Amino acid sequence: xxxxxxxxxxxxxxxxxxxxxxxxxxxxxxxxxxxxxxxxxxxxxxxxxxxxxxxxxxxxxxxxxxxxxxxxxxxxxxxxxxxxxxxxxxxxxxxxxxxxxxxxxxxxxxxxxxxxxxxxxxxxxxxxxxxxxxxxxxxxxxxxxxxxxxxxxxxxxxxxxxxxxxxxxxxxxxxxxxxxxxxxxxxxxxxxxxxxxxxxxxxxxxxxxxxxxxxxxxxxxxxxxxxxxxxxxxxxxxxxxxxxxxxxxxxxxxxxxxxxxxxxxxxxxxxxxxxxxxxxxxxxxxxxxxxxxx
Amino acid sequence: xxxxxxxxxxxxxxxxxxxxxxxxxxxxxxxxxxxxxxxxxxxxxxxxxxxxxxxxxxxxxxxxxxxxxxxxxxxxxxxxxxxxxxxxxxxxxxxxxxxxxxxxxxxxxxxxxxxxxxxxxxxxxxxxxxxxxxxxxxxxxxxxxxxxxxxxxxxxxxxxxxxxxxxxxxxxxxxxxxxxxxxxxxxxxxxxxxxxxxxxxxxxxxxxxxxxxxxxxxxxxxxxxxxxxxxxxxxxxxxxxxxxxxxxxxxxxxxxxxxxxxxxxxxxxxxxxxxxxxxxxxxxxxxxxxxxxxxxxxxxxxxxxxxxxxxxxxxxxxxxxxxxxxxxxxxxxxxxxxxxxxxxxxxxxxxxxxxxxxxxxxxxxxxxxxxxxxxxxx
Numbered sequence: 190x191x192x193x194x195x196x197x198x199x200x201x202x203x204x205x206x207x208x209x210x211x212x213x214x215x216x217x218x219x220x221x222x223x224x225x226x227x228x229x230x231x232x233x234x235x236x237x238x239x240x241x242x243x244x245x246x247x248x249x250x251x252x253x254x255x256x257x258x259x260x261x262x263x264x265x266x267x268x269x270x271x272x273x274x275x276x277x278x279x280x281x282x283x284x285x286x287x288x289x290x291x292x293x294x295x296x297x298x299x300x301x302x303x304x305x306x307x308x309x310x311x312x313x314x315x316x317x318x319x320x321x322x323x324x325x326x327x328x329x330x331x332x333x334x335x336x337x338x339x340x341x342x343x344x345x346x347x348x349x350x351x352x353x354x355x356x357x358x359x360x361x362x363x364x365x366x367x368x369x370x371x372x373x374x375x376x377x378x379x380x381x382x383x384x385x386x387x388x389x390x391x392x393x394x395x396x397x398x399x400x401x402x403x404x405x406x407x408x409x410x411x412x413x414x415x416x417x418x419x420x421x422x423x424x425x426x427x428x429x430x431x432x433x434x435x436x437x438x439x440x441x442x443x444x445x446x447x448x449x450x451x452x453x454x455x456x457x458x459x460x461x462x463x464x465x466x467x468x469x470x471x472x473x474x475x476x477x478x479x480x481x482x483x
Numbered sequence: 484x485x486x487x488x489x490x491x492x493x494x495x496x497x498x499x500x501x502x503x504x505x506x507x508x509x510x511x512x513x514x515x516x517x518x519x520x521x522x523x524x525x526x527x528x529x530x531x532x533x534x535x536x537x538x539x540x541x542x543x544x545x546x547x548x549x550x551x552x553x554x555x556x557x558x559x560x561x562x563x564x565x566x567x568x569x570x571x572x573x574x575x576x577x578x579x580x581x582x583x584x585x586x587x588x589x590x591x592x593x594x595x596x597x598x599x600x601x602x603x604x605x606x607x608x609x610x611x612x613x614x615x616x617x618x619x620x621x622x623x624x625x626x627x628x629x630x631x632x633x634x635x636x637x638x639x640x641x642x643x644x645x646x647x648x649x650x651x652x653x654x655x656x657x658x659x660x661x662x663x664x665x666x667x668x669x670x671x672x673x674x675x676x677x678x679x680x681x682x683x684x685x686x687x688x689x690x691x692x693x694x695x696x697x698x699x700x701x702x703x704x705x706x707x708x709x710x711x712x713x714x715x716x717x718x719x720x721x722x723x724x725x726x727x728x729x730x731x732x733x734x735x736x737x738x739x740x741x742x743x744x745x746x747x748x749x750x751x752x753x754x755x756x757x758x759x760x761x762x763x764x765x766x767x768x769x770x771x772x773x774x775x776x777x778x779x780x781x782x783x784x785x786x787x788x789x790x791x792x793x794x795x796x797x798x799x800x801x802x803x804x805x806x807x808x809x810x811x812x813x814x815x816x817x818x819x820x821x822x823x824x825x826x827x828x829x830x831x832x833x834x835x836x837x838x839x840x841x842x843x844x845x846x847x848x849x850x851x852x853x854x855x856x857x858x859x860x861x
Contacts, residue, residue, distance in 0.1 A: 274843040281791060285831060289829075289833075293832060296826040405659065411655075450663040450664065450666050451667070460652070460656050464653060473649070
């Protein structure tokens, strides 16, 4: 029973990681650094909550979150691809932009500096955190399905082949007629939509938007991408691992044995260890972060 | 991760006289200056437009809001003092990021290095006996803050030099790790009960401006700003007048060429990141030594990331960084000044717009200027 509870809680926590990390894999495999995942998620959560509030429908909220994440990704792509801006700088700035915009519009729309009003979600409010609530939430199913879907897209379709080519060797891809920039735009926007969906899950699960509610989850998703060595399935497993660590931390609250701060560090420590190459060297897509002149 | 160094170049290689050939020195200098000044101007213009839109969305008059923003910052001694205080921290984090970029390295860890520097200083302050004159304590505090920040900066440096681990990812991850660790140390070990800060330093606090200029009453401006200006001067001298600084810039511009010329790239890499961290760590003194006289959870929030903006807008040059720090400090303080009319978060948006616009227009401006200038020469 305790094990089942642990599993349910882990899946609940893992869903936004899975969505964002799948998006992160797409973006990074196409050669664009996924620093913006945090911003997409926060933007998606906000759009999701606002649209759900005004329409009274969680589905409209989900669509708005996908649109919001996609729009932010488009901004990132235009800066990084069209204007060849430095991806790290623009990525960080977009995260700051989203923090500022969500706070500004929180004040403008709801006259609050901390949270939105209650919004409709897929689950009944206060419906508990059991198995029933979990399986009735369609976003959970999407989150679980997205990992094999992205793996299939990346490894089994012409588009996926192009994405990988563009991320590894854009000049070679261009020489055989791959529209490098168009593929990059598509991959980045897909990543924004997926991460935005992850944000929507957070907002709709809690039935409101709260300021800064993603709380670094986008960076954990990025950590999962790197820890999973840029492979969708391994990244998904990393998400589950990190979510299990989160769950452990929640379960251990009150127990003095391990301070929660040390459990918090696990994903980040593992990522650094993975980068250093103790457990198999992580090798990034060769053209990651490079500007390409098509 | 194997991010290409050349992609960092648009940020890292700010125009310097070193680019100029001897014959066309003056023309190139002017071109370099235009290349440096145009993007920030474009950015400010764009920020003004976005600001207008946000203000109009809130139903206020842009003119009134921007006037209030100026009045509340440069218009009175208190506001100006707050600007100076905020700018002091930003000069340190801006110099830290700028130094890294000069070496072609992106230090995103200023946030946690700043906190670690402040923490180390506060810790030393608890160990010092009471009643020692501030001037005698100062070197000890400077050492402590530099070591605290430098240690955090050295980790990505060593991992990059030794294993090729990309410093962007390592510094981001390290931010979370270090802040969690400090949070544990403070909340579980050192905090004054019911607070999130350590006990006060026993001696060596620096005077505030208000102590000798009553007009600054209430503002946090303190003499740490002299330390910041000193750091900017020393760094400028180091970068442009010493052999080590030359090697550092050479690695930033062309690591392979530098290597071929006999520069030890790995050694320059880790030293640059450690030094970058040490400078960011010094920024902690502004809060710990000059303002509150203790380490408090979250005092560094945002200042590290804004340091990236400051370095970018200041084009990685010490003078530019000081000016950019004043600009961003004015925006931060201005947000509080206009909060009665429009949400102060407006300035967060404007700051982000400035960063995006500068980052986006730098390569574009360079292309345009070079396109028009170079073609007839060839």
